[in-house]
Amino acid sequence: MSVFFSAFDQVMSVMHLSYLMLGVVIGLVVGIIPGLGGIAGMSLLLPFIYGMDPSVGLGMLMGLVAVVPTGDTFTSVLMGIPGSSSSQATVMDGFPLAKKGQAARALSAAFLSSMMGGVVGAIVLSVFILVARPVVLSFSSAELFMLTLLGLSVVASLSGGSIFKGLAACGMGLLVGTIGGAPATGDFRFTFDIDYLYDGIPLIVVGLGIFALPEIVSLLIRNKAIASEGNELGQGLGQGIKDVFKNLPLVGRSSFFGSLVGAIPGLGGSVVDWMTYSFAMSMSKDKSQFGKGEIKGVIAPESANNACSCGSMVPTILFGVPGSGSAAVFLGGMLLLGIQPGVSMVTTHLDLTYTIIWSLALANIIGALLCIFLTRPISLLTYIKFSVLAPIILTLILFAAYQATRSLGDFVALGGIALLGVMMKSANWPRPAFLIGFVLSAGAENYFFQSIQFYGDSWFSRPGVQIIGLLIACGLLLPPLFKYLKKKKGGNTQEQAPAVAHYNADIWIAMVFLLTGVVFAYQIWEEQMLTQAFPMMAIGLVVFSAAFVIYEYMKNRRMVAATEVRQGLVYVAGFFIMSYLYFEIGFLVTTFVFTLLFIYFFAKGGVVKSLSISVGLLTFLIVMGRVMSVDYPEGVLDPYVLSVINLI
């Protein structure tokens, strides 16, 4: 116990606090800018880490890791761009709230729940770390596989009206996730001899393509401010805080769940937000507002993702196996500081471990306070006419996507996924189902084959497997059962769920899915069993569900509602051209020229406005390039511009 408090004393020293603050500020900046996240922030700090006093260095790194999932909420809520993979579920309800003019409410609720999630996570961590070793070791590949299934079962509740659309989208996600090396054999699948595809499509590119770009396209088509429904400026800050206190049990549950999932190595933080999102949904009485601006849909994932980054410290500290991307970087930092992770961290170096935990809690509080402080001015962005914001957002998205692998492939993949996203959005297909399938694909396949190879058929009889299996069954069967009982008891309280809406785009999407399934099946036909088994299952799911969608469509042909997809597709074509120009002419030059022209002609912004915005954006990019040593596609013209700038 005395160690616990002496570590606190250590953390509260001026030296420690100022470096922690530095970590927090950098963490917020890289969190706010989409595509950067903890890894970029770490690369900024790591050069200074070597040779630092370990506890101070740890404080700085911790400050950074802790607040990234706080800062990335800004773009998720305000622009519909998932700032990093851990805040994708926040987009689902946060962005609709911003559209209703309640950005400040959504943000303040998000930050407060982030703070609470982080603190709960730190508390759980401080106790759990002492006993975690056997618990973490009891999660074998079999239990991990079951956890991925638990994640996939979430799709059922996120599918909205049509379960077949949900299954088809999820299957498609699984299939896209199998592109690249087969884990069980090392063979490469679906690469079509394109180097880019050997590693698979990066998650950030998929997230941006499926969520952010379709939103931008539809906002451009409407061309108003994001907050289309009038509301007093900045109103709702207090409301958001009240919302959190009204939903404290939800915050507690989500944080607890988040820190546990984070503590298990191998699952990663990118799915925990979706899982808590769907739990929040299935546990609330009124589900109708989810996806349209339900504050619970913001609170749940935001509590969970900060708690998760606390939890991911367990395997990092105890086993030297990182639980997430930024935990991997934290591990590197620890090694540079000369600290060896392992059991000694809870025996001889317990003081360091508690320094980490105190820093975590403190950073979460400071980070959230800073963000709440910034909320009011930053939410004003949603009241600007969208066409003025569009070039800025497009540049940010391209910037974020390019950080994934720094090749033209990032842009092409982004456009391809966006095409799918625009079509799915217009016909109301569940895009989260696609994303969840994609995120869990590699884990599901890998852990399935591993558990079979390690345990043979006996893996199913492991108690952990059966407990999680039971959880999945409950999650799938209970909600329909309750609904049934309620209907029986209450008689005519509620009208029937509205019949599934059918759109004329359904048939096209289903056809595209079918065709993709056939092409992929043909590609993999000749491969060995372990390479093709999992993709074949995904293809089966896609083809079967797509066929059902087509069948339902034919049956209800007369009730089909028209959707406007063509306009969206034109914009995606425009995106392809623009991103090609960004790549070939040069990122900086194109940003400047495109922003200038777009705001001047399309948004009719006048000379002063268009010039100042484009100069501002260019300055931002150059400063980022200098400070964070970020690379841009140089193209033909950028080298000249850069050599001029370097003279200044």
Add this chain to the structure above:
Amino acid sequence: MKKLTHWAVSALTAFSVTAATNVMAEDSPVPDTVNFTVPFGVGGGTDVWARFMAPNLTSHIDGEPTIVIKNQPGGGSLTGTNLFYKRAKDDGSSIIGTSASTLFPYMLGDKRVRFKLDDWTPILASPTGGVVYVQPNLGVASSKDVGKLLDQELKLASQGPTRLELPILIALDLLGADVKPVFGMKSRGAGRLAFERGEATIDFQTSSAYIRNVKGLVEANKAVPVFSVGVMNKEGNIVRDPAFPGIPTFEEAYFTVHGKQPSGMQYDVYRKFLAAGFAFQKVIFVPSDAPSDVLAAYNKGVREMIKDPKFKAEAAVQIGPYQNAVGLDIATYLSDAVTISPEMYTWISDWLKAEFNYKL
């Protein structure tokens, strides 16, 4: 809040002061700023190694150049290495740090490899060793009982058939052990976790990871070391690893089981991949078309660096108790290590196909 802002300001000031104290370069052939490409992600083994090397290189190379680490992950290091081959400047301002997973695909003729190692000059190579260890319940109380391993099926959690585990898989097969690798591990660390969970019954770690994470298991009687891969002495023979003098080498283990020294094609192939994967685990390259005085300055710098007692002490912790190889000889050794004869290539490609159904 005012207090917070005050802290923020002081922290930022502290940061910008540190950032601004870049030493101005004197007259030196090496450019002021050197871009050090690391074809792996931030925080990985090669990245940590490079970040440990960078400040030490700066202080020992004339002119104290600023060394900026550029991470370019992807394709198991092939993406970044290919890009470096295409774009590296020839004035000595671009250097790259590679790892075994860069050299193996090069040797195996992976079609994604677009770089030629012959066009680069290695200036420093960090070697490593490695230890194979098993679960205590297999009936192996010490490395003398290695023969008992041959009667049972062993499970090894591996990253893939052509990854760092390749020489170990070849060696165990040569020994006569029935190893069933389970592929798809994210890292060697994940493989060790599978061992700790009891899923894998045999595992292997490189020296620093073994010292860091497995020694404790051995002391707690949860793992038994069987053999190390050893190190090569000046005469080209494999001798016991100075880091693990109590653990016999693979050659000794083979002798215990078979009563003779290993030889033949399979052993030759093992030695090839062992050299590339372990003796040249991490290498710093400079493109050979850099001016000769620049290359000389680099060589002089690393020579002084490895003699520095402060560096030696820290390197022993970070990399293990091995001598970093420098000088012109490593170029010869390296090009010999990564050259695979057609017979060897045929052998390894048949072996991978027969053992793991893997097509090269």
